[in-house]
């Protein structure tokens with residue numbers, strides 16, 4: 345804080361501090377937080393209802409751990425839809441929040457102006473660690489993005505998905521049949537993580553018996569080193585290097601096979617666009633595919649059960665008409681919004697919703713807010729499993745970076761709910777979930793449930 | 798008004814009258830034609846309305862924006878006559894148009 349005394353409080357500042365003028369210090373300076381008697385969900389929600397918009401840094405994990413951010417986003421949508429946050433700029437350099445559906449769409453579809461490049465900071469509100477840049481195609485612009493995306497696209501397209509269906513169903517049945525009755529257990533661990541890690545191991549053709557390593561790496565890749573108990577920066581880098589080493593082993597076994605196998609590693613190893621990637625880029629793309637396919641689907645699996653419990657009339661509709669599973673799946677993904685935002689960096693000066701965005705500014709597209717924008721979605725705060733046009737949500741993003749794995753995620757959820765409804769008339773959530781303290785990965789650490797005996 | 802024939806990948810045909818100015822994506826969604834999802838609501842931003850235009854009709858469907866071309870370049874089964882149905886709007890000039898669907902959209 346000493347080196348940049350005026351950044352915290354300067355409310356007139358309306359642009360991201362250029363990276364050349366910013367001295368990154370580690371550990372980061374402490375966050376400015378409101379002066380409240382406690383930071384419980386009730387106190388934070390009451391605070392956000394009236395706090396001056398400029399005095400809130402909604403990226404603060406406490407708003408996500410307590411699930412209290414909603415009021416603030418509604419206020420931004422209504423009062424300041426393209427809003428600059430300078431508070432705590434000594435940590436994040438300052439960022440624009442884009443909160444309405446139409447404006448998020450405008451940014452996501454303008455890749456000429458709004459860059460995803462890792463070297464400019466990448467795709468999350470906090471810049472990618474500049475001394476540990478992991479290039480990955482989600483954090484690249486054209487033309488390199490396009491060729492790398494095409495290299496892995498076949499894993500989740502048409503025929504492949506049809507082939508996966510039988511396997512996913514058999515596993516889902518096995519996992520569900522193994523659940524205890526009349527006993528409290530953690531749905532996240534027993535179902536959400538179990539199913540997604542098995543899927544991931546299949547996509548990589550990674551040894552199934554070591555599948556929880558994939559979960560571990562995924563958690564490490566997204567964990568905030570500032571949160572007490574999480575790995576420190578250098579420890580985290582060490583773990584990721586270890587991951588790279590294991591995958592290099594698999595790569596080397598597969599790269600020279602005359603008949604390429606159908607897994608992701610083989611696809612990367614045999615495609616001319618990715619065959620000669622430097623190690624850090626291989627690591628980046630691994631992290632992308634592991635995190636992309638893991639936390640997001642996991643948290644949708646957990647979220648769905650929670651939402652049905654919170655909305656018993658909807659749960660009843662589902663029991664009476666399992667054909668609603670298709671729209672249920674889309675509604676779960678909208679309502680959960682497993683990735684709360686994606687971030688871009690402006691490559692030139694531009695006007696967005698009447699605000700002047702300057703070259704170099706960080707622009708954060710809050711999907712979590714766009715998905716609740718009453719200008720685009722009717723009655724958006726309600727969870728409605730037979731919503732007309734339920735597919736029209738923004739959880740998968742839009743434009744050239746739109747989620748590659750969307751159909752696979754939907755297929756996993758569809759099969760899960762089909763198999764759940766065949767077995768269990770009711771699964772009760774018995775306590776409030778423990779949530780992930782992150783403004784990026786919006787999810788759950790645990791959800792305690794019971795299946796009546 | 799244009800009479801549009803949508804042909805699913807499996808060969809099933811759907812003949813629908815689409816009012817002038819309405820996109821062919823909306824024409825499919827509004828009339829329960831399966832195989833066109835229209836996830837982005839017609840912004841050329843999701844490519845879930847990818848169709849193949851009968852070659853004889855291609856010149857009548859107009860030109861593509863850069864965004865449409867970029868999205869199609871990443872789509873499965875891209876062909877020379879690929880278009881996004883949300884970017885084509887019905888008019889008398891398109892009466893009788895036939896569009897086919899690719900195997901998958903995502």
Ligand code: HEM
Pocket residue numbers: 452481482483493500547632633636637638640641644677681682683686739740741742743744745746747748749750752753
């Ligand atoms: C419910 C589950 C999922 C959600 C909500 C989700 C969400 C997203 C979002 C928001 C983006 C960025 C879109 C943008 O910038 O416009 C994205 C990109 C991506 N996702 Fe997913 N995802 C999910 C599941 C998956 C799965 C299962 C996989 C892989 C098997 C996957 C792989 C990817 C990849 C590789 C990208 C980068 C695409 C690119 O940059 O071109 N995702 N996802």
Ligand code: FES
Pocket residue numbers: 822834835836837838839840841842843844845846881882883884
């Ligand atoms: S509806 Fe999304 S591209 Fe046409």
